[in-house]
Amino acid sequence: MTAHLENLNERQREAVTHGVGLADQSAAGPLLIIAGAGSGKTNTLAHRVAHLILNGADPRRILLMTFSRRAASEMARRVDRICRQVLGDKAVADGLLWSGTFHGIGARLLRLYAEQIGLAVDFTIHDREDSADLMNLVRHELGFSKTETRFPTKGTCLAIYSRVVNAVSSIAEVLKSAYPWAINWEEELKTLFAAYVTAKQAQGVLDYDDLLLYWAQMVSHAELADDIGNRFDHVMVDEYQDTNRLQAQILMSLKPGGRGLTVVGDDAQSIYSFRAATIRNILDFPNEFSPRPADVITLDRNYRSTQPILAAANGVIGLARERYTKNLWTDRASEQKPRLVTVKDENDQAGFIVEEVLANREIGMALKQQAVLFRTSSHSGALEVELTRRNIPFVKFGGLKFLDSAHVKDLLAIIRFAQNPRDRVAGFRVLQMLPGIGPQRAATILDTIAADPEPLLSLAEIPPPPKTGDDWAPFVTLLTALGRNDHGWPGEIEKARLWYEPHLDRIHEDPETRKADLLQLEQIASGYPSRERFLTELTLDPPDATSDQAGVPLLDEDYLILSTIHSAKGQEWRAVFMLNVVDGCMPSDLGAGTTDELEEERRLLYVGMTRARDSLSLITPQRFYTYGQNTRGDRHVYASRTRFIPAMLLQFFEQTSWPKVAATASGRSASQIRIDVAANMRGMWK
Numbered sequence: 001m002t003a004h005l006e007n008l009n010e011r012q013r014e015a016v017t018h019g020v021g022l023a024d025q026s027a028a029g030p031l032l033i034i035a036g037a038g039s040g041k042t043n044t045l046a047h048r049v050a051h052l053i054l055n056g057a058d059p060r061r062i063l064l065m066t067f068s069r070r071a072a073s074e075m076a077r078r079v080d081r082i083c084r085q086v087l088g089d090k091a092v093a094d095g096l097l098w099s100g101t102f103h104g105i106g107a108r109l110l111r112l113y114a115e116q117i118g119l120a121v122d123f124t125i126h127d128r129e130d131s132a133d134l135m136n137l138v139r140h141e142l143g144f145s146k147t148e149t150r151f152p153t154k155g156t157c158l159a160i161y162s163r164v165v166n167a168v169s170s171i172a173e174v175l176k177s178a179y180p181w182a183i184n185w186e187e188e189l190k191t192l193f194a195a196y197v198t199a200k201q202a203q204g205v206l207d208y209d210d211l212l213l214y215w216a217q218m219v220s221h222a223e224l225a226d227d228i229g230n231r232f233d234h235v236m237v238d239e240y241q242d243t244n245r246l247q248a249q250i251l252m253s254l255k256p257g258g259r260g261l262t263v264v265g266d267d268a269q270s271i272y273s274f275r276a277a278t279i280r281n282i283l284d285f286p287n288e289f290s291p292r293p294a295d296v297i298t299l300d301r302n303y304r305s306t307q308p309i310l311a312a313a314n315g316v317i318g319l320a321r322e323r324y325t326k327n328l329w330t331d332r333a334s335e336q337k338p339r340l341v342t343v344k345d346e347n348d349q350a351g352f353i354v355e356e357v358l359a360n361r362e363i364g365m366a367l368k369q370q371a372v373l374f375r376t377s378s379h380s381g382a383l384e385v386e387l388t389r390r391n392i393p394f395v396k397f398g399g400l401k402f403l404d405s406a407h408v409k410d411l412l413a414i415i416r417f418a419q420n421p422r423d424r425v426a427g428f429r430v431l432q433m434l435p436g437i438g439p440q441r442a443a444t445i446l447d448t449i450a451a452d453p454e455p456l457l458s459l460a461e462i463p464p465p466p467k468t469g470d471d472w473a474p475f476v477t478l479l480t481a482l483g484r485n486d487h488g489w490p491g492e493i494e495k496a497r498l499w500y501e502p503h504l505d506r507i508h509e510d511p512e513t514r515k516a517d518l519l520q521l522e523q524i525a526s527g528y529p530s531r532e533r534f535l536t537e538l539t540l541d542p543p544d545a546t547s548d549q550a551g552v553p554l555l556d557e558d559y560l561i562l563s564t565i566h567s568a569k570g571q572e573w574r575a576v577f578m579l580n581v582v583d584g585c586m587p588s589d590l591g592a593g594t595t596d597e598l599e600e601e602r603r604l605l606y607v608g609m610t611r612a613r614d615s616l617s618l619i620t621p622q623r624f625y626t627y628g629q630n631t632r633g634d635r636h637v638y639a640s641r642t643r644f645i646p647a648m649l650l651q652f653f654e655q656t657s658w659p660k661v662a663a664t665a666s667g668r669s670a671s672q673i674r675i676d677v678a679a680n681m682r683g684m685w686k
């Protein structure tokens with residue numbers, strides 16, 4: 001047996017070698033690998049890709065899709081490592097595989113086929129915020145924002161639009177199921193969405209959903225579907241449980257009959273229904289094909305977690321209403337049950353984590369091997385403060401990104417506007433940086449240049465608008481030069497920054513910190529080969545926030561991981577801490593209206609718990625601040641343990657509290673007394 005297969009168990013090996021060795025490799029029928037967390041699904045998929053390559057498949061003809069670019073590049077690295085192990089040091093896969101997210105791959109294909117499908121070749125991509133801004137512009141133009149009854153906000157309009165697209169549904173259906181209060185707006189929304197699509201096309205911009213939608217449209221034409229499908233002998237998808245209907249449609253059109261198609265996932269870990277993901281994709285996959293259904297391989301051994309951690313996680317998911325994948329087993333024995341740690345409040349929660357993290361490091365567990373997970377990005381606030389105070393470096397995944405800050409968006413808008421002067425959202429942003437230009441005048445300028453086949457030349461011919469004074473000429477010079485590519489890449493970022501900085505002083509507070517960020521952005525830009533790649537990849541998968549606010553992970557250093565549970569998918573750490581495992585946070589008050597939503601929150605807890613290899617701590621503060629209401633500093637609510645760990649599951653946990661009672665006996669009794677006294681005071685007046 002070849003070396004790379006030796007470490008796999010029998011079922012994993014079966015999945016890796018499935019269909020390989022047939023005369024026509026792409027004849028391997030569709031395959032579904034469905035199994036619980038930590039059973040080696042991702043590892044198996046990586047081995048399968050390597051195995052295919054080692055057996056003669058062309059890596060340039062393999063398409064590998066995962067839920068984040070980080071996961072995709074990690075997978076590509078793994079494939080390369082396995083191949084090198086077998087072939088000595090010869091690189092065979094490096095940089096050749098098509099790997100990325102659905103959206104990233106969509107962007108790449110659309111660039112290739114833009115001309116053929118009538119798309120502007122230099123299209124720019126709008127992030128969610130830009131999309132909402134454009135939706136808002138259109139909404140204003142149609143007069144819907146002025147109607148007497150409350151029309152959905154720009155964000156809600158975009159959410160409805162996005163759901164219709166991703167769930168391959170109708171406005172009526174989406175309104176009925178998720179926005180019943182807006183049901184009377186169906187006609188107006190139809191008009192709005194039609195106008196939104198027209199606006200995007202006129203301006204040569206695509207939003208995130210378009211990357212999938214155009215792709216799906218493209219492959220719904222048999223000829224193009226063949227052409228694109230034939231680029232790839234193998235198409236593989238990890239985390240298939242979190243794909244939506246549109247993505248499934250794309251896959252089925254790429255590989256009708258399922259030849260060379262492998263998908264991998266775990267229904268118990270489906271956590272993205274708010275983005276229209278549907279568990280039906282994975283459950284229905286086997287029967288999508290005829291005459292022969294897909295082969296299904298399940299895995300039953302967990303290699304990640306110790307037995308007590310696995311038992312607790314199985315306990316939690318065992319209470320789920322529905323589940324296809326079965327419980328796993330492990331031979332990783334341990335005496336240490338996962339801990340349920342009671343702390344007073346979020347400050348103590350932060351104190352506990354810092355103490356534990358440092359203690360773990362003392363015994364040789366690097367910060368990188370530890371992670372703190374939470375339901376919502378804002379939950380880590382107190383911890384971030386404490387980590388910063390104690391000089392413990394961290395990287396935060398998910399949540400607010402470096403690129404969301406106004407000044408970074410400003411600089412990017414300049415570059416984007418130069419690339420595509422028809423992009424109105426970028427145009428509005430850029431023009432209004434100039435003194436004397438407001439929305440009205442910006443609109444007039446944008447109309448004028450958009451009517452010209454050479455918008456930037458037309459910009460140069462516009463007489464300086466009133467009050468722009470000496471600022472107009474340098475602005476036109478900059479954009480003309482950027483449009484002509486005079487400065488090359490990444491030189492143009494520096495030129496744009498130098499032009500922008502004096503304006504930044506006027507527009508934003510705290511200019512010095514912001515300027516440091518822009519320098520940082522320049523550095524990030526120099527890591528990309530071209531403007532187009534930079535803009536696309538940055539928009540689709542921005543770098544994560546770090547404790548030194550640099551916006552790029554400190555690659556060589558040791559740092560603690562802070563992550564939303566959603567962004568922790570597929571990963572593992574030796575020690576995992578979960579914040580605010582209390583009702584109201586987990587399940588979230590916001591997310592848990594219906595039974596389905598509640599079930600998804602339960603799966604979220606399961607996903608979090610199953611990230612841990614050796615040690616797991618679920619922390620339950622007795623009170624936590626209610627976000628958005630804590631402006632007066634002391635608005636908090638008393639909290640109780642999450643309902644997903646009812647009394648019957650407590651046997652799987654060790655219950656402790658922190659700080660240990662002995663150490664701070666006086667502190668604890670003081671807070672006790674205060675509550676007692678308060679009760680007595682109220683009693684006095686009865």
Ligand code: ATP
Pocket residue numbers: 007008009012035036037038039040041042043044266269302303304569570571572610
């Ligand atoms: P998730 O559902 O969380 O995405 P997964 O099923 O994709 O998990 P992997 O991440 O592939 O699981 O594997 C979990 C851990 O188990 C990894 O550390 C991996 O290296 C290890 N592992 C997988 N298969 C084996 C094996 N046959 N022998 C030893 N270790 C293995």
Ligand code: MG
Pocket residue numbers: 041042043570
């Ligand atoms: Mg995985």
